Amino acid sequence: MWWTRLKALIVKELLAVLRDPKGRMILIGPPILQLFIFSYAATLEVRNVDLMVLNRDSGHWGQELVERIQGSPTFRSISFADNQVAVHDAIESEAVIAAVSIGADFSRNIEAATPADLQIILDGRRSNASQIVAGYLNEIAGRLAAETPSGKRAAAQTVQTVPRNWFNANLTYQWFMVPNLIASIALLIGLIVTALSIARERELGTFDQLMVSPLRNHEILIGKLVPPMMIGLFHITVYVLAAVFFFQIPLRGSLFLLYGSGIFYLASVAGVGLFISALSMTQQQAILGAFLFMVPALLLSGFATPIENMPQWLQPITIVNPLRYFLVIVKGVFLKDIPVEEVVRQTVPLVLISIATLGAAAWLFRRRLE
Structure with missing residues (x-):
């Protein structure tokens, strides 16, 4: 049955990532450490x-x-x-x-x-x-x-202005930074794990064995797609718990909407990673390709500077950046009760990016088999 074959490939991919104790530590420890370090260090506040x-x-x-x-x-x-x-x-x-x-x-x-x-x-x-x-x-x-x-x-003759900050009354910087990090670190982990997937098979010499297996091309892609998404959802869950219980950030929106959009976000990230992995012959090339995409994605997402402040010729490039849309959803779910219509409006581009990147990865994968 196709489900049995697909399940076996998913288990194999998870074991390949999690079987090595050092690999588990690298996959779990540093992202959590980054969350706490960046939440305090990466600040635009000016003190001292x-x-x-x-x-x-x-x-x-x-x-x-x-x-x-x-x-x-x-x-x-x-x-x-x-x-x-x-x-x-x-x-x-x-x-x-x-x-x-x-x-x-x-x-x-x-x-x-x-x-x-x-x-x-x-x-x-x-x-x-x-x-x-x-x-x-x-x-x-x-x-x-x-x-x-x-x-x-x-x-007595002038107008007095009284500022009032909505959604973050005390302008607590962690309330802005931690939701951004949830999306950004999920991008980092999902992209690296997925980009290494096919490249690792080629380096280890198991790629040809995978090709002669009963698995079809789309089943191989799905099997490569699901484990990074599972790992990404795990990290998102850890970050959400840390944001609520450690940083005391209010969660005003719906977790259902956050996870629903998060699935399509991780799918779009995994699609980019699979495309990079299909292009790469070695894991080193895959890592370099992942960082080549990730750094511009962070800079063009609105993470640090608003997209509206960027040059007019540069703004259209951000349309294909999945991080841009998920940042709006994460901050909206945490800091205000973002309406369903807005979540859908931001999720539709993620769906389109997922379809485009996974389709491109599948096409390139087939080309490499010919």
């Missing part, structure tokens, strides 16, 4: 900043600004400069990431509600961190200006 202050104002408000900067938890150390040359040297040597230069008439101008001389000098070599630090300093200076007598008088 070294700052320099050049205060040429002898008035009250200049000193008040310095004290507020010193009291901010963002800044680790505050050094003081006597002249502009010291500021230049500190920025150039990367001793500090930013410097604040307070003009001699800062207190008098801010009391008179006239433009005050406050300059922020940033290290443009660290552009992202510099922009965030500038935002912190602007916020401190803005609050100081609002508390001066002239600022209080002007506040």
Whole structure:
């Protein structure tokens, strides 16, 4: 029976991956370790900043600004400069990431509600961190200006804005990072395990034995497809449990929708892996091919930077990236109760990618048999 043959191939593939104790440790240990390391290390938050202050104002408000900067938890150390040359040297040597230069008439101008001389000098070599630090300093200076007598008088005539963050009220970075890692590490594991599948058969010399077996071509592909998907679902389950019980991330959506879309996501990833494996003659080629796909997939998924911020000519390439769609689903299931319609809308491209990649892998597999 076809089911008996297929079951035997699936068991064989699982044993090939899990039989070696070192292989089991590599497959299970590092992905879980990556989840915990990246959740804390891979952050865009800027903390423990070294700052320099050049205060040429002898008035009250200049000193008040310095004290507020010193009291901010963002800044680790505050050094003081006597002249502009010291500021230049500190920025150039990367001793500090930013410097604040307070003009001699800062207190008098801010009391008179006239433009005050406050300059922020940033290290443009660290552009992202510099922009965030500038935002912190602007916020401190803005609050100081609002508390001066002239600022209080002007506040009655201006519109007050009160920010409110939906879905992540405290802007906890793990709430953003961990759902992203669930999808990204599942991509890594599924792609590597699948890419090594056929290449390993060729290196071990068992590929010809597989060809003369009673298994048909589509049965071989299904047998190669199912084990990586099972391993991927196992990792997704571990990550979901860690996210909920360790990182205390709320799970507001449906697990059924998450796993339903996750099956098609893993199928699309396995399809890419099988295509790479069918192209490769050795496991080394398969690993290189997997990383050749994985790095652009991570960069073009919206993981770190929004797709809308990418150049217009680059955005259409992201349409064929399965990680792009599953990231939306994972974050939606965790941080808000994403509606079924949205899950379906994001899952349909995954289905199409699965069909295309598995079809291409099957075609290439048949070509290699001729």
